[in-house]
Amino acid sequence: MLEFLTDNLHLALNNVNMKLVYELRIRANKPVVLNYGGKYTFLGARGLTENIGNALVASYADIEKIIYRASEFSVYSVTEQLRQGFLxxxxxxxIGLAGVFVYENGSTFTVKEVTSLNIRVPHEIRGCGEAIYRNCFAKGPASALLLSAPGRGKTTILRDLARLISSHHLINILINDERNEICASYKDFSLDTGAFTDVIRYTYKRDALSSAVRAMRPDLIVTDEIVSEDEIDTIASCVRGGVEVIASAHCKDLESLRRSALFSRALRERLFAYYIVLSAEGIGKVEGIYGPDLQPIAGRAC
Structure with missing residues (x-):
């Protein structure tokens, strides 16, 4: 984990509990910041510090080195990721990137002169999806949408739900892992998503889900953030074809969902059996579980 960091950052992180490191924010000629246990603080040479004067300061050269290492010394090999602003x-x-976006024929071609990195660290929290599993999937798979503001553990919960459903129901699960965050797979699987899961990585939902339904014949698809009408179209096609879909979305609450033009079709066509609003109190904490018409589900104490 984090093998691409510079040596001084590795040494500093040796002095902190990595289970609580959720994000590193590295900015050129600015102090290094950690999201540590849900709160932001500075990273000093000896670990955490609240004093900005004791914080490590990253250089532009440090950022270049991190990008080079993260791309396994071949930036060309990650061109498609760069177009989307991440590695x-x-x-x-x-690794989210902020810098100069270069366009070609009206579309993003690459990102250069990167001055900021937002490194989100994946964590396997076994059991964090138990409450959701009991309330929604104990009798079998169903389509569901996880809702929360950014940074509340949607990806971590998706991973655990795949593991739990795979453990209790003998069905084939396909994970569409566009950014390789759910499975963190590199030639094998470093995070547990269950024995009945297949994984497609770095592929747009449109391509992955349409080809996977034909080639892999899944009973359930788990995928990450829905961000476009095109993705809603793809998910609707899967659901109509008898394949359940569990996905996530950036909506802080039900009111945000209701106001969203993107999800009006999902509500109108009742694409999801459950809408699960996550709480800000901790990963796996649920604020509420709602049915296809957004009616509260009884016994949702989570």
Missing amino acids: TGAGGER
Whole structure:
């Protein structure tokens, strides 16, 4: 994990509990910041520090080195990821990039002169999906949408739900892992998603889900954030074809979902049997579980 970091950052992180490191924010000529246990603080040479004067300061050269290492010394090999403004480390770390976006024929071609990195560190929290599993999937798979603001553990919960459903129901599960965050797979699987799961990585939902339904014949598809009407179309096609889909979305609450033009079709066509609103209190904590018409589901104490 985080093998691509510079030596001074590795040494500093040796002094902290890595289970609590959710994000590293590295900015050129600015102090290094950690999201540590859900709170932001600075990273100093000896570990955590609240004093900005004791924080490590990253250089532009440090950022270039991290990108080079994360791409396994071949930036050309990750061109498609760069077009989307991120890289993925071998351990499933998602590295968001801020810099100069270069366009070609009206579309993003690459990102250069990167001055900021947001490195999100994946964590396997076995059991964090238990409450959701009991309330929604104990009798079998069903289509569901996980809702929360960014950074509340949607990906971690998707991973655990795949493991739990695979453990209790003998069905084939396909994970569409666009950014390699759910499985963090690199030639094998470093995170447990269950014995009945197949994984497609770095592929748009449109391509992955349409080809996978034909080639892999899944009973359930688990995928990450829905961000476009095109993805809603793809998911609707899967559901109509008898394949359940569990996905996630950036909506902080039910009111945000109701106001979203993107999800109006999902509500109208009742694509999802469950809408699961995550709580800000911790990964796996649920604020509420709702049915296809957004009616509360009884016994949702999670």
